Amino acid sequence: MPLTPRSQTRQGFDRPDRTLQPYQTHIPGRIILVGHHLSAKTHIRCIVKSISLYGAVLEVSPYLSFPNNFFLEILGIRDEIGCTIITREEEIVTIGFNMLLAQEFLMHVLRLGHETTH
Numbered sequence: 001m002p003l004t005p006r007s008q009t010r011q012g013f014d015r016p017d018r019t020l021q022p023y024q025t026h027i028p029g030r031i032i033l034v035g036h037h038l039s040a041k042t043h044i045r046c047i048v049k050s051i052s053l054y055g056a057v058l059e060v061s062p063y064l065s066f067p068n069n070f071f072l073e074i075l076g077i078r079d080e081i082g083c084t085i086i087t088r089e090e091e092i093v094t095i096g097f098n099m100l101l102a103q104e105f106l107m108h109v110l111r112l113g114h115e116t117t118h
Helices: 103-117
Strands: 023-033 042-051 055-059 069-074 080-089 092-097
Touching: 023 103, 042 069, 042 103, 055 080
Parallel strands: none
Antiparallel strands: 023 042, 023 069, 042 055, 055 092, 069 080, 080 092
8 A cells, every 4th residue: 555645734844945935034143062071161252144954054253163073053042053163155054953942932033033133
């Protein structure tokens, strides 16, 4: 018997093209570097320029270097997101999340971003 996909009824999940699209933001964040014994003592400020379920675009100082793997903390949200650098061109860093974000978490981030810019 062939498997047939279930209808997805949650908001946004019925249109995959909309679910995966990046949302333009301007949210302050911090890059948290993992040190010796998994300590997180070093932080680098950044701006989250866009975000989606699978990754984000960050703006950072072009003079700072950091490893390919780190945690991203969006200011105002206590969760840390595991990330990997995909590309970097001067101050623009494209990252992929190590796990897809939950749709509800992404909507929370977007609401927070809307509140901080207005």
